[in-house]
Amino acid sequence: MTTKSLPLTPELHAYVVAHGSDPDEVMRDLIEETLAALPAEARMQVAPEQAAFLTFLTRLIGARRAVEVGTFTGLSSLAIARGLAEGGRLTCFDISEEYTGVARRYWARAGVADQIDLRIGPAGDTLRGLPYERHLDFAFIDADKVGYPVYWAELVPRMLPGGVIAVDNTLRGGRVLAPRDADDRAIAAFNDEVMADVRVEPVLLPIADGLTLARVR
Numbered sequence: 001m002t003t004k005s006l007p008l009t010p011e012l013h014a015y016v017v018a019h020g021s022d023p024d025e026v027m028r029d030l031i032e033e034t035l036a037a038l039p040a041e042a043r044m045q046v047a048p049e050q051a052a053f054l055t056f057l058t059r060l061i062g063a064r065r066a067v068e069v070g071t072f073t074g075l076s077s078l079a080i081a082r083g084l085a086e087g088g089r090l091t092c093f094d095i096s097e098e099y100t101g102v103a104r105r106y107w108a109r110a111g112v113a114d115q116i117d118l119r120i121g122p123a124g125d126t127l128r129g130l131p132y133e134r135h136l137d138f139a140f141i142d143a144d145k146v147g148y149p150v151y152w153a154e155l156v157p158r159m160l161p162g163g164v165i166a167v168d169n170t171l172r173g174g175r176v177l178a179p180r181d182a183d184d185r186a187i188a189a190f191n192d193e194v195m196a197d198v199r200v201e202p203v204l205l206p207i208a209d210g211l212t213l214a215r216v217r
């Protein structure tokens with residue numbers, strides 16, 4: 001097999017962002033504030049091209065009931081909320097009041113706060129508060145990596161047929177090939193679990209740090 005994916009130089013990445021993924025003023029301010037206030041954690045934020053893709057994808061599938069696990073300062077949730085269909089709602093799960101306090105301000109500024117319901121607590125527990133029936137059409141998993149199998153197990157039975165689950169960091173900087181720590185091992189095992197799950201049709205895209213999309217049967 002030949003490799004057709006290009007490694008992205010900073011210049012090529014800037015070109016990609018400039019061609020369809022340029023953040024607007026609200027998102028730019030959010031990215032800058034996160035970097036200034038939380039320099040050590042800012043890399044947790046999705047890449048701008050992922051944010052644009054999340055809006056594109058949620059709009060493409062006409063998402064009305066969406067969930068995000070791992071909200072941080074709100075960039076991906078803002079992107080998802082912007083793609084929701086008329087009357088659509090996003091439920092966000094995170095453990096941090098501090099991080100999501102930033103998110104709340106930006107949701108308000110972007111005019112999407114009324115569409116978002118935030119639940120604070122360990123997502124393995126709080127996800128169980130969702131109705132145990134097929135009612136979600138989009139889910140984005142981007143929290144602690146060892147929790148992914150639990151979030152997956154809670155979300156798949158709640159997805160409508162044709163719904164999509166997107167999962168971030170599924171390449172772990174390439175370390176899925178040679179895991180170095182517990183998070184790497186968790187993702188490598190999770191990727192195999194997704195491949196073996198007959199309830200979904202998955203594809204792993206080499207966007208940013210790896211983005212798995214799984215269409216639920």
Ligand SMILES: C[S@@+](CC[C@H](N)C(=O)[O-])C[C@H]1O[C@@H](n2cnc3c(N)ncnc32)[C@H](O)[C@@H]1O
Nearest residue numbers: 044045046070071072076094095122123143144
């Ligand atoms: C990678 S960041 C999410 C980035 C976010 N999607 C964005 O684009 O800005 C991971 C988030 O997961 C949250 N988190 C970590 N462990 C968690 C848990 N057990 N339950 C819920 N959230 C958790 C952290 O507080 C952090 O905000």
